[in-house]
Amino acid sequence: AQKVTQAQTEISVVEKEDVTLDCVYETRDTTYYLFWYKQPPSGELVFLIRRNSFDEQNEISGRYSWNFQKSTSSFNFTITASQVVDSAVYFCALSEWGYSTLTFGKGTMLLVSP
Amino acid sequence: DTAVSQTPKYLVTQMGNDKSIKCEQNLGHDTMYWYKQDSKKFLKIMFSYNNKELIINETVPNRFSPKSPDKAHLNLHINSLELGDSAVYFCASSQDLTGGFSYTIYFGEGSWLTVV
Numbered sequence: 598a599q600k601v602t603q604a605q606t607e608i609s610v611v612e613k614e615d616v617t618l619d620c621v622y623e624t625r626d627t628t629y630y631l632f633w634y635k636q637p638p639s640g641e642l643v644f645l646i647r648r649n650s651f652d653e654q655n656e657i658s659g660r661y662s663w664n665f666q667k668s669t670s671s672f673n674f675t676i677t678a679s680q681v682v683d684s685a686v687y688f689c690a691l692s693e694w695g696y697s698t699l700t701f702g703k704g705t706m707l708l709v710s711p
Numbered sequence: 712d713t714a715v716s717q718t719p720k721y722l723v724t725q726m727g728n729d730k731s732i733k734c735e736q737n738l739g740h741d742t743m744y745w746y747k748q749d750s751k752k753f754l755k756i757m758f759s760y761n762n763k764e765l766i767i768n769e770t771v772p773n774r775f776s777p778k779s780p781d782k783a784h785l786n787l788h789i790n791s792l793e794l795g796d797s798a799v800y801f802c803a804s805s806q807d808l809t810g811g812f813s814y815t816i817y818f819g820e821g822s823w824l825t826v827v
Contacts, residue, residue: 630813636752642801642818686752692813697742697805698767699816701754 599624601691603702610679610709618674618705620689626650628694631665631672636704637685645687648672679709714738715819717802723825724792732787732822734802741807742766743785744816745777748799757800760785761807792826799823 600623610616622631633645646656648665656663660677676683686706690699715736724730736743745757759767763779774790789796799821806814 632815634818639820640799640823641820642754642803644815644817647815688754690754694813697807697813697816698744698756698759699746699754704752704754 599626599629599691599693599700601689601700601702603687603689603705605705606703607706607708610707612681612709612711613678614709615675615677616679616707616709618676618687618689618707620672620674620702622670622672622689622691624691624693626693630692632690632692632699633663633672633674634688634690635685636688637682642688645674676707679707681709681711683707684709715802715804715817717800717819717822719822720820721823721825723827726792726794726826728792729788729790730792730824731789732800732802732824734785734787734819736783736802736804736817736819738804738817740804740817741782742805743779743782744803744805745785745787746801746803746818748801748821750798754801758785758787789824792824794826797824797826 602621629650631648635643662675664673686704688704689702717734742761744759748754757771758777760779776788779785802819803816805816
């Protein structure tokens, strides 16, 4: 069975600091998909990124970047120069080949203070 | 226009009541879901529907009954509400699986259910 572990329950940083949110996953499948979602204080779930297991290239989108390493089963998320608006709970999730549903980690709450 | 919309956003009700949460998506997706987020923020799949057919039911009590009148709607009806049903319920949708390929799931804004 698949599992997603986000060991960091809560992280507090000061604005402009860089922060990395860790995600480690377990799956028996060779083909799978990894996701990150953001849940701001308003409560909605916002899709950030999806990667498939064949694509290990790191991705950068503005201040956000993702590091996917199959060798360590990790899909870490870095926010560069954090801002107060980045304060949210961030979820890592996994779906396996042939399944459309997501298995979520328990989330990491990021608090960015001014 | 909101892609996945749920109503109501907030619902406070007494134990034993029956309530429904409605969900609609305008993304043209074939698959819809209900996820539950508990008080510790843990998110778990409850149901998955594809083209109005139930494909996943994750050992949810049968007091919960999803209904899909068409592929753009997936409503959640809950009978005999219990205190433990208090949670945030998220509706979501995605394109259908294609040869096992999994598409991104887009979520609604959530419905906060409080049972008192």
